[in-house]
Amino acid sequence: MSDIADGAIWRVEKDVQNAMAHARKQPMLESDGRCHFCDEAIANALLFCNVDCRNDYDKEQAALRRTGRR
Structure with a gap:
């Protein structure tokens, strides 16, 4: 029984390692002081000017990935 459990633990650890490696490659x-979606000037620490721009950017990137253009 412990062999099955050990194998399952090993598989989970490998899956987590693979997922983390994939995430690091992204x-x-x-x-840069500009919204990444609408190019509006924003504070330097921000990536998007508001939640709508962030959501629209995420949707656009997902569509590009689905069509193989990214």
Whole structure:
């Protein structure tokens, strides 16, 4: 019984490691003082001017990934 449990634990750990490695490869947005969706001037620490721009950006990126353009 412990062999099955050990195998399951090993599999879960491998899946977590693979997911983390994949997440690290994803490009990260950097704050540049402009909204990444509408290009409006914003504070340097922010990426988007509001929640709507963030959501629209996420939807646009998801659509690009689905169509294979990103």
